Amino acid sequence: MKFYKADKGWGAIMCPELPTDVWVHLSVIDGSGFREFAAGDVVDFDVEEAEQDSFHFRATRAAFVRHGAAPELRRVDGQVVVVEPGTPDTPLLRRRMDDASRDTDPS
Incomplete structure (x- = not known):
């Protein structure tokens, strides 16, 4: 189930x-x-x-x-999906993009 x-x-x-x-x-x-x-x-x-x-x-x-x-469930694009235990709530690709933008931010 x-x-x-x-x-x-x-x-x-x-x-x-x-x-x-x-x-x-x-x-x-x-x-x-x-x-x-x-x-x-x-x-x-x-x-x-x-x-x-x-x-x-x-x-x-x-x-x-x-x-x-x-199962461990997450909502992705309006669908409930099963993910591997320990999967972060925020997709890794998005986190990498956010980290990259902070590294190049001159302030």
């Missing part, structure tokens, strides 16, 4: 075989009673191509497999 908003009952599943994340709603989670996932959970799911909010794929069934490490 990339993330899951329990208060809203939906989340996003990362899938390397698909070009974008998969939208998942609590109504398709296997089980009874209160059902939810946590960021990092490994899930088994079926998917269909469908427009749901900004997603292009929607899960039609989802089941918990095991807990995993929660």
Whole structure:
């Protein structure tokens, strides 16, 4: 799981075989009673191509497999992306450009 908003009952599943994340709603989670996932959970799911909010794929069934490490997320150009742990919030290229401008500033 990339993330899951329990208060809203939906989340996003990362899938390397698909070009974008998969939208998942609590109504398709296997089980009874209160059902939810946590960021990092490994899930088994079926998917269909469908427009749901900004997603292009929607899960039609989802089941918990095991807990995993929660991914580190950042917002980049309006998209939520997974980054390697310890990645700075400011892109390195921008930081280099800012450092370079300070080095040449005559004041």
